Amino acid sequence: MVEDNEFGWQSLPDVLLEDIFGLLSIKEKHIASQVCKHWFHIFYSSKVWAIFVLNDETLTKRKYNYYLGYERTLDHYRTQIFLNRVGHQLKKIIIKPMVNFFNLYEFMKILSYFAEFYDQNPLRKVNTFDFTFSCHQLLERDGNQETVFGTGGKLLQSLMRLLRNLKGLLYLSLRDLLLEPSEAQYLLDDVAINCCQTLKSLTLLNCSKILYPILHVGVFLNLKNLVISPQHLSDDIVVMLSDTKLQDLWIVQNKYTEYCQPISSKTWRSVSKHNPLMRIHLVVTGKVNSEIVWQESESVKSVIYDSPIFSMKSESLFIITSMYSSNLEHLAFHGLPRYHMSNKFSQRADTSLVLLSQMCPNLKTLIIRELISTATLLVIITSAQQLTQFIVRKNAIIKRFDWKQQTDWSDHYYQWIKYNSTSYERTFDEISKIMGKKWLPLTDDEFKRIHPNNRF
Known part of the structure; x- marks a missing residue:
């Protein structure tokens, strides 16, 4: 037994x-x-112990402060024991946004001491470093202006010192540092020296407060993936990137992104000749209502909106159709909307979506969160021949036949749309037949779990 x-x-x-x-x-x-x-x-x-995540409570202890009460401070003894026992096994270090800057400074300083104490660097196995700074905002009452404070000073020095000791990096992410230009120009000096031939993925989001091109991104010869804010790009940097092995360039805008001018079309044409395999992805993320900085490049493959307050406008869809129709593969609107949507056909973007699906022969992914009718779904699925991922919110589908017969529609096609659009079940069944697999719209809970990429 x-x-x-x-x-x-x-x-x-x-x-x-x-x-x-x-x-x-x-x-x-x-x-x-x-x-x-x-x-x-x-x-x-x-x-x-391959992955280590640092936040406000990691390796800390409660200590009473006479003025502030109990607070969590870094426990140096526990940190020392931790590093001595498992520090040599770390491969991925993730530093989350922290409120206590002193704990952050102390940990990075201790980690640098640990790497420098031994002849053979114990952090040589670390291949991923992901750092996100917690920006502080101060609202000036008199002028009613908002001032954003980033990192700098001793905290920046400890970060650069730590990067100097991470000589085996393959993946590096630095977000929301919001440095002054005089500080940002030295940020990647040691990384460029140590990892110019090994770094494969680099993320630089809002590393400076204002427009400041970071030339270092062009020296990583074997870089495959670059995620960068538009204020860190310039014509010269894009030309440098064309001489690397870069495959995916993600240009990401968020609430800290300054207004930027697009790269010239002449530069993009030169890049397409030198590196025809480079794929460009335009992204807006966070609670922002600003439009994408449109890049006049034929290499744009994806346009992604991940802002809950940005509505899908017909003007934006027309721009996408006119500029990127030949190569566009992915168009996505992520997150649940936080704005009013009209259910009137004339005020929706149905016609613009249909035009886009007809004019973009390589469209593979289409994610829609706006109100859309069952008739429009049928027109889109029959127009986009290469569509393999079609995601729509169930609560955003209107059971309605609201199209007039177009000049290029046959009577049979018109009657087919009219008959099937008056039933949810028939609409979903027809879409399933055309796609060759079971198709159903997603609930709001399922839809909000879809995220474009965790690197943003």
Whole structure:
């Protein structure tokens, strides 16, 4: 007879236990290690400590402040023990936005000391560093102006010192530093020296407060993926990128993005000749209502809106159709809308969406969150021949036949749309037949889980 404990949690394969331990915090990992000898052995597995996430509570202790009460301060002893035990196993370091800047400064300083103390750098295995700064905003009451404060000073020095010791980086992300131009020009000096031939992915979002091109991005010869704010680009930088092996260029705008001029069409034409494989993706993310900085390039493959307050305008769709029709592959509107939408056909963007689907022969992905009729869905699915991913909100679909017969429509096609658009079930079945797979719209809970890319 087989005992029950042979099929318990303690008998899970090591691979599964390592994945489970990897999802736990440091405290939770320590508690789980006390369950049994097997779990204690897994606790010291290198895979368990490959990813380290720093936030306001990591490696801290509560300490009473006479003026502020209890607050969390970095526990230097625990940090030292942690680094001595598992510091050499770290492969990915993620620093989340932190309120306590002193804890952030102290941790990066200790981590740099740890790397510099040994002859053989214990952080040589770290291939990913993801840093996001918590920007502080101050509203001036008299002038009613908002001032945004980024990093700098000692905190910037500790960050650059840490980057100097991370010599095996393959993936680097720096977000919302909001530096002065005099500080931003030296930000990537050591990274360029150490990783000019190894870095594969680079993310630079709002590293300066104002328009400031960062020339360092052009020296990473084997860079495959670049995510950058438009204020860090210039014609010269784009020309430099054409001489690299860059495959995907993501130009991302958010609430800290300054107004920027697009790259000249002449420069984009030159880039297309030198690096025809480069793919350009235009993205707006965050709670912003500003339009995309349109780039006159035939290499634009994606246009992505991830702003809950930005409505889908017919003017924007016409621009996309006229500028990128030959190569556009992805058009997406992510997130649940936070604005009023009219259900009148004349005030919706149905005709613009249909025109876009007809004029973009390479369109593969279309994600819509606005109100749209069942008749429009049928017209789109029959017009976009290459469409493989068609995502629509269930609560945004109107059961309605609101199209007049077009000159290029046959009577049979017109009657087909008219008959099937008067029923949700028939509409979904016809879309499923055309796509060759079961198709259903998404609920709002399912729709909001779809995110373009976590790098933003």
